[in-house]
Amino acid sequence: MTLQSRPPIGPVVLEIDDIHTYYGNIHALQGVSMNVREHEIVTLLGSNGAGKSTTLRTISGILRPRTGSVTLRGKRIDNVAAHDIVRMGVCQSPEGRHVFPRLTVDENLDMGAFIHSDAQVADDRNRVLTLFPRLRERLKQRAGTLSGGEQQMLAIARAMMGRPTVLLLDEPSMGLSPLLTDVIFDAIKEINATGVTVVVVEQNAQLALSIADRGYVMQTGRIVLTDSAAALTQNETVRKAYLGEG
Amino acid sequence: MSQTLAPALPTASRQPNFGTLARNLFIAVVLTYPFLDLAFGWQALLAFIPMMLMITLAMGLNIVVGYAGLLDLGYAAFYAIGAYAAAFFTSPVSPLNAILPDSPFFWMQDFWVAMLLAVLVAGLAGALLGAPTLRLRGDYLALVTLGFGEIVPRLVKNLEPWTKGVKGMNPIGRPYLFDCTFGVDPCTIFGTQYKLGMIPYYYVTLAIGALSIFLIIRLRNSRLGRAWAAIRDDEIAAQGMGVNPVTTKLWAFALGASFSGATGAIFGAYLQTISPDQFEYSTSVIVLCMVILGGTGNVWGVMFGGLLIQSFDRIFAERLTGWVHKFGAATGVPAVATLLSNFDLLRSRLFIFGLCLVLLMALRPQGLLPARKRRESALIDETEEEANARHDAAVAQAGGPQ
Incomplete structure (x- = not known):
C-alpha cells in the first residue's frame, strides 16, 4: 500500500481547556486540557476508567463539561448540541461501535451521510468502500450480523460519510484480532493522509503510538503526561504502565 | 441509496x-366490495367500515411504535381528540354551534374542514404529549403514554359543558360529496334518487386508508423516516x-397522532355519536396488538394483522358461532345440538384473542410479516467468533494486511 504524502501539520484546530465533566456526582474529568493540530494524529492513552472516552464524549457533545471550554477553530462548542457538532465537521466512531444493528451496511453508510444530500455522497461512499473492501461485499447485510472487525470498519466508514475534518475514534482495536487491528490502523493512517485530523483513544498504547504524532496519557481523570509519540514510546513510565515492560 | x-x-x-394476481384480485374485491356485499347478501359492509378505520389507526400507531421505536400505550387518546375535535366543530350540541354559524368562521362547520382541523388538533396534541416524554425511553415512556391515555377520557367525561360528558356528543356533522350527504337519506344524482346507505362511508374510509398507506410509505422512505430508524436502533x-433526536421524536408523535385525527373524525360521523367509553385503554391495546401481530414497522404486515384481528372480531366470531349452531341442529342428535348451541365465540373472543397473542409471541415474536425479511444468505446465523475467524482466514489468504 502506498501512502499518500501527508499534508503538513497546521495550526491548532481543537482546543480543550480545563474541562471538568461529571456523571451525576462522579467527577470524571478533573481539569483536562489538550490540543490537536490540523492533520495530526493524536492519541489519548490510559487504563480503564481514566477518562479517555469521557473526554471524547465531551468533545462530541454527548456529555457537557460543567466548567472549562472546548473550542473548534476558534468557536466554542461545549454548549452546542451533539447533532450540530457533527455538522461542524467533527465525527465520531464511538466505543463499542454503535452501528445500527437492524439497518444494512448500505443503510448505515447512508445514515452517516445524513447531513449531506448532494451528489458528492456517492463519491464518499465509493471512497470508504475502497478503504474497506470488506464492507462492499456485505452492503446488503444487516450490520448486527457483521463480525466485530467488520462492525468497526463500518463505524469508521460511517463516520467518514459525514465528511469530518476531525475524526474521533474510541478504541478502534477493542475486541479485535491482531490481524484485523492492523487493517483498521492502516486505514486510519490512510484517512489521516487525506487531510483528516484524527484523535484516537486506545488501550493498546504500542499500536496507537506507532501511528500517532503526539500522545496524552490520562490517569483518574487527569492528563499526567504529554509528549511526541516517539518520546512517549521511550518514556520509562509509559513503558512500564502501558507497553507491558518492567 | x-x-x-x-x-x-x-x-x-x-x-x-x-x-400480482393475488394483489390485483385483492384490490378488485376491496374496490367493489359494497356491491359484492349487496349481490351476495353478506351483510358485512357495516363491519368493514370500522374495520378499515381501525387498520388506518394501526398504520398511524405504526409510525410511533414501528418506525420511531417509541412504545405508545395511549394512542386511543389521539383518536378521541380527533373525534371530539370534529364533533366540536360540527355537532349541533357543541357550544360552538351557538357562535359559529353567524361568525366569519362558519366554514369550520363543514365536515371536511372540521376533519382537517381534527387532523391538526390531534397532531398538535401528539407533539404536546411528545414534548415531556422526550427524555424517557422504553418502559418509562410507555407508562407516561398510558397515563395520557387515561387522562383524555377522564377529561372528556368531566368537561361536560364542552363535551357533554358521559352522554357523549350526538349527532355529528356528516361528510358529503357534491350534493349528497352521507347517511340513510336517499341521494339525488343526475335527477335519479339512489338509496346508497353506508356505501359512501365505505369509499371515503377506503380512500383515507389508501392515502394513509401512501403517505406512510413515503414517510418511511424519507429523510425523516431514516432518522426514525436510526433513533430506534x-x-x-x-x-x-x-x-x-428532539425534533425527530416530536415529528413521530405528531404525525402518528394526526392519522388518528382523521380516523376519529370519520368514525364519529359514521356512528353519529361519540362518548368517552369508546376511547378507553382497551382500544389502545387492540390497536397496538394489530401493529405487533402483523409485524411492527411493516405497513403491509400491520394491514394484515389488523385485517386478521378485526375481521375475526367483527365478522367471523359471529358467523362461525351461527354456523356451529346450525351444524349442531343439522346433526339431529339432541345432545350434540344442545352442546353446540352453547358454543359462543363472541363471548370468548377476548380469550381466543389473548391465546393467539401468546402463541404468536412464543412461536413468531417478530410478527406475521416482519419489517425486514431475512434476505441475507446463511451468513446471518454466524456467530461473531465464526465471522471473525472466517475474516482472519480471508485476510491471511490474501497475503496478510497490506
Missing part, C-alpha cells in the same frame, strides 16, 4: 405471476450522524 455496487445477490425466488449513534 441502494446502488449498483451490490454483489449480484440472487433475488428471492418469488412467483411474480401469482403474487441507537439514539446516541443517531445523534452522532447529525440527527436531532
Whole structure:
C-alpha cells in the first residue's frame, strides 16, 4: 500500500481547556486540557476508567463539561448540541461501535451521510468502500450480523460519510484480532493522509503510538503526561504502565 | 441509496405471476366490495367500515411504535381528540354551534374542514404529549403514554359543558360529496334518487386508508423516516450522524397522532355519536396488538394483522358461532345440538384473542410479516467468533494486511 504524502501539520484546530465533566456526582474529568493540530494524529492513552472516552464524549457533545471550554477553530462548542457538532465537521466512531444493528451496511453508510444530500455522497461512499473492501461485499447485510472487525470498519466508514475534518475514534482495536487491528490502523493512517485530523483513544498504547504524532496519557481523570509519540514510546513510565515492560 | 455496487445477490425466488394476481384480485374485491356485499347478501359492509378505520389507526400507531421505536400505550387518546375535535366543530350540541354559524368562521362547520382541523388538533396534541416524554425511553415512556391515555377520557367525561360528558356528543356533522350527504337519506344524482346507505362511508374510509398507506410509505422512505430508524436502533449513534433526536421524536408523535385525527373524525360521523367509553385503554391495546401481530414497522404486515384481528372480531366470531349452531341442529342428535348451541365465540373472543397473542409471541415474536425479511444468505446465523475467524482466514489468504 502506498501512502499518500501527508499534508503538513497546521495550526491548532481543537482546543480543550480545563474541562471538568461529571456523571451525576462522579467527577470524571478533573481539569483536562489538550490540543490537536490540523492533520495530526493524536492519541489519548490510559487504563480503564481514566477518562479517555469521557473526554471524547465531551468533545462530541454527548456529555457537557460543567466548567472549562472546548473550542473548534476558534468557536466554542461545549454548549452546542451533539447533532450540530457533527455538522461542524467533527465525527465520531464511538466505543463499542454503535452501528445500527437492524439497518444494512448500505443503510448505515447512508445514515452517516445524513447531513449531506448532494451528489458528492456517492463519491464518499465509493471512497470508504475502497478503504474497506470488506464492507462492499456485505452492503446488503444487516450490520448486527457483521463480525466485530467488520462492525468497526463500518463505524469508521460511517463516520467518514459525514465528511469530518476531525475524526474521533474510541478504541478502534477493542475486541479485535491482531490481524484485523492492523487493517483498521492502516486505514486510519490512510484517512489521516487525506487531510483528516484524527484523535484516537486506545488501550493498546504500542499500536496507537506507532501511528500517532503526539500522545496524552490520562490517569483518574487527569492528563499526567504529554509528549511526541516517539518520546512517549521511550518514556520509562509509559513503558512500564502501558507497553507491558518492567 | 441502494446502488449498483451490490454483489449480484440472487433475488428471492418469488412467483411474480401469482403474487400480482393475488394483489390485483385483492384490490378488485376491496374496490367493489359494497356491491359484492349487496349481490351476495353478506351483510358485512357495516363491519368493514370500522374495520378499515381501525387498520388506518394501526398504520398511524405504526409510525410511533414501528418506525420511531417509541412504545405508545395511549394512542386511543389521539383518536378521541380527533373525534371530539370534529364533533366540536360540527355537532349541533357543541357550544360552538351557538357562535359559529353567524361568525366569519362558519366554514369550520363543514365536515371536511372540521376533519382537517381534527387532523391538526390531534397532531398538535401528539407533539404536546411528545414534548415531556422526550427524555424517557422504553418502559418509562410507555407508562407516561398510558397515563395520557387515561387522562383524555377522564377529561372528556368531566368537561361536560364542552363535551357533554358521559352522554357523549350526538349527532355529528356528516361528510358529503357534491350534493349528497352521507347517511340513510336517499341521494339525488343526475335527477335519479339512489338509496346508497353506508356505501359512501365505505369509499371515503377506503380512500383515507389508501392515502394513509401512501403517505406512510413515503414517510418511511424519507429523510425523516431514516432518522426514525436510526433513533430506534441507537439514539446516541443517531445523534452522532447529525440527527436531532428532539425534533425527530416530536415529528413521530405528531404525525402518528394526526392519522388518528382523521380516523376519529370519520368514525364519529359514521356512528353519529361519540362518548368517552369508546376511547378507553382497551382500544389502545387492540390497536397496538394489530401493529405487533402483523409485524411492527411493516405497513403491509400491520394491514394484515389488523385485517386478521378485526375481521375475526367483527365478522367471523359471529358467523362461525351461527354456523356451529346450525351444524349442531343439522346433526339431529339432541345432545350434540344442545352442546353446540352453547358454543359462543363472541363471548370468548377476548380469550381466543389473548391465546393467539401468546402463541404468536412464543412461536413468531417478530410478527406475521416482519419489517425486514431475512434476505441475507446463511451468513446471518454466524456467530461473531465464526465471522471473525472466517475474516482472519480471508485476510491471511490474501497475503496478510497490506
